[in-house]
Amino acid sequence: MPSAQFPIQIIVIAVSPVIRMGLSAMLEDNPKFKVLKSVADIDSLIDDIAQLQPDVVLLDWNSQDYESISQSQQFMSATIILVDEIEDINFATVLAARIKGILPHDSTESEIIAAVEAVASGLVVFHPDIVDNLQLQKPANSQQHETLTNREIEVLQMLTSGLSNKAVAQQLYISEHTVKFHVSSIFQKLNVSTRTEAVAVGVRLGLIML
Template sequence: MPQIQNSMPDIIRVMVVAASPVIRMGLAAMLDDSPKLTVIKSLADIDSFSEEIVQLQPDVMLFDWNESNYELISHSSQFIFATIILIDELEDIDLGALLAAGIKGILPQNSAELTMIAAIEAVASGLVVLYPEVINNLQLQKESISHGKIDTNQIKTLTPREIEVLQLLTSGLSNKAVAQQLHISEHTVKFHISSIFQKLDVSTRTEAVAVGMRLGLIML
């Protein structure tokens, strides 16, 4: 019987990307403690070092996700290497967009050391790693579609957070007010509204609310 070849390298070469120097140093130190991993580079962001990333050819990228990174999900070339993201608010993510961008793992930022190391080893061997809460949020998105009888051939799925933002738009709240209500930044609110417009194929808040009501996404 032929033996199955294990594609995982003997030593997994990891690149750490985190805007915070404290988080960056902490992740690198934690991973270097594992005999199976070696951190080849720690970066503050992806955009500034995209050429260096290609040159170094990491086996896995561990990426501390934050609100300023949301626009990156549409740039799949950024994730040509197996990438795990650590994210604070799992409800904010659009799972389909992340997977389409080449993300191979999604974990909470407060994941335990053993969980992160196990996820890196799994992704390095070609697997996709999703934390249970990610699966639960995906199920909520599916239930929203089912409840509203949305034709998924016509629009993309709104995330639970985008539905919350859309609901608040019915009250005519400003971006600042929406941000205060949801305890997120105005930058994140702007991103969510832009995403809502794109997914619902509208260009104004009024149109978004009208379409949302018609699809059963929001209630007055």
């Protein structure tokens, strides 16, 4: 795993100017970080985020941000969200948005700093309270799921990147028809009906990593 390159370049996004200024001030006080920009919403970044190329995006999460962040991930680097209510976070939504870190709003300064450094290094960071509530631990009834083959696990891992069947086929040097067969088999074995659900179950079972 590569280590973070300092200074870690960060964009702060928060609707509340108080939260925005607080997060920015906290990060700028640390010589390891450089705040490239501090804005109220994701949409205001679309025009210049490709040029800014931040290492980490720190986002004060609002449920309305989901669509915007999903559309922006092709330009955005690793994103950490700060949430009010842990119970309101839908893990499937988080997976689809390719978010790399989740922290509660009451996280300490040291927790936020550690998360930013970890995510900048390519790690995924979930606060212990988040892990408990999202039930990421392997479920007791996991034996009810049929075992995936090595090829199916390989295909499932590729689904985490949102690749199409055609793209998966090209990377694995197999036919698109074969990929469709594997995806169908994965759905059946994991008792799911969508790719997002398949990825979520795969993570919970420890079959794949984000």
